[in-house]
Amino acid sequence: MIAILNFGSQYNHLIARRIREAGAAAEILPYNISNGELRKLKPKGIIFSGGPKSVNDKNFPAPNREIFKLHLPVLGICYGHQVIAKLLGGKIETPKIGRFGKEYVFVKNHNPLFCGLSSKQKVWFSNNDIVTRLPKGFKNIATNHSCPHAAMANNKARIYGVQFHPEVIHTENGKKIISNFVYKICQAEKNQEVKGLSGKLISEVQKEVGENNILLGVSGGVDSTVLAALLHKACGNKLYCVFVDHGLMRKNEVIEIKNIFKKLKVKNFKIVDAQSLFLNKLKGVSDPEKKRKAIGHTFIEVFEAQAKQLAKNAHIGYLAQGTIYPDRIESAKATNKADKIKSHHNLTLPKKLNLTLVEPLRDLYKDEVRELGLELGLPKEIIYRHPFPGPGLAVRILGEITGEKIKILQAADDIYISEIKKSKDYGKISQAFAALLPVKSVGVMGDMRTYSYIISLRAVTTEDFMTCDWYHFGYELLRKISSRIVNEVKGVNRVVYDITQKPPATVEYE
Ligand code: XMP
Secondary structure, X not given: OEEEEEOOOOOHHHHHHHHHHOOOOEEEXXXXXXXXXXXXXXXXXXXXXXXXXXXXXXXXXXXXHHHHHHOOOEEEEOHHHHXXXXXXXXXXXXXXXXXXEEEEEEEOOOOHHHOXXXXXXXXXEEEOOEEEEOOOOOEEEEEEOOEEEEXXXXXXXXXXXXXXXXXXXXXXXXXXXXXXXXXXXXXXXXXXXXXXXXXXXXXXXXXXXXXXXXXXXXXXXXXXHHHHHHHHHHHHHHEEEEEEEOOOOOOOHHHHHHHHHHHOOOOEEXXXXXXXXXXXXXXXXXXXXXXXXXXXXXXXXXXXXXXXXXXXXXOEEEEEOOOXXXXXXXXXXXXXXXXXXXXXXXXXXXXXXXXXXXXXXXXXXXXXXXXXXXXXXXXXXXXXXXXXXXXXXXXXXXXXXXXXXXXXXXXXXXXXXXXXXXXXXXXXXXXXXXXXXXXXXXXXXXXXXXXXXXXXXXXXXXXXXXXXXXXXXXXXHHHHHHHHHHXXXXXXXXXXXXXXXXXXXXXXXX
16 A cells, blocks of 8 residues: 555545556555554555645644654655655755646656656646755756756655656656556555455455444445445345435436345345425425535434334444545545535434444545446446435425425426437536526416426536536537427426536536
8 A cells, every 4th residue: 555645735636546547555644644553554655745835834744754764665746745855954945936837857767766768758847846955865866947856866765756746647657657656666566456346345344244234325326336236245135225215316216226226136125215204304494505404414313213223123233334535535634624615415424323334435436436336237327327416306406395396307307317318418428417496487388378497407527526517518409308398397488508617606506
């Protein structure tokens, strides 16, 4: 495993991603983790990430100097490069002009870090400060016209620093540089192949939970379905799945979920019909955050009651969660100053249940979870399904929720999604859905005046859902979807297409 110490760079995710792509394990950790904690994790090497601070600031973020006494290979990237220089006695200055974007560097390719590269390399810089004097024992191994020490090395101590970012795709041979560090310098093991991963995960889970029964809350989404398939293979009838139907699912989705679990042959699968309870709790609530909170609390209440009920007949020792790697990175955040945009409702471990948590997908990225799902034999329609938020249609019906509005939206959304599946646009879109606007407008149908709701269609493309663009449909397809919705869905007389990026809008409407 390679430990990545997090100094707050927006590219940290990518460092872990590149190491994983190269086939080794990586873990993002707080920058001030103690030597004791690090030792327990048995890393083969350490990467100091980039970050927004300057090492010339008072109280600049840095690990304890003792970290070098672990005698592990270290690679510093950008701020991490400067941290190494600063801690070991080099000098860092802030020239008048920074370096942002593509640049060329000339590398000394006899060094193990740059082994296999030609001497001129296109790389990506994003920094103000530069190292102007190397620490004792270090040699320069790359230069750039405005950044003379673009990389440095102390081969004997196996400590390296690069001022540019090898983890971003704009650094042409970044993958090779990272792979050189991981394999040539750290001699890490290649043990992260997703192919054949199911076998490894199954035996790990079996070892972890032993003869105990496991409870899993499922949502119909990719992560929890893949996890159910995995746990079923590992533990058979010791797996108990609970699906809480809050009545805010897409049309026919509950039946689909039932069929999936039937196909998976999960014997202990329970659908809890809590539709009227949720509708009651949502009565008169139109503020988005209050809606999200009401749903979150009710969900936990229902789930807890189910767990207690279950415990009367079967002793449950473990609670499984479909937590994946990006969910966990949050806890290693260098700063906690991000503005809260929405309270995401995902099942937070009900502490009162006194169950041990098991998270077999905790080290996987979404695309790896998908590959695992395919390996476990789940159908492609499930694996490549667009994401669906925990609070379901509640965040797509603006304002107060009623049974009538849910039915209208389910019908409109179903037409929209089935048309874009037919036209083959579905696979090119990251997420598409219909939303119901809380206003009525005047129309005319068969010479009669109508006064009905407006449906807004949304389709976005994105890599990570942090920023999104709207999808460019053909006009004819939009025309077809719009006429089908107004003709077939009673209560709608107008359809609009949302052409807003994120930011400034978010994906969901509430
Ligand atoms: P926003 O609306 O925040 O959505 O731009 C980004 C992504 O997150 C999904 N989303 C949620 N997922 N629980 C979830 O599991 C939630 O409460 C939630 N809210 C938004 C959204 O569908 C999109 O994919």
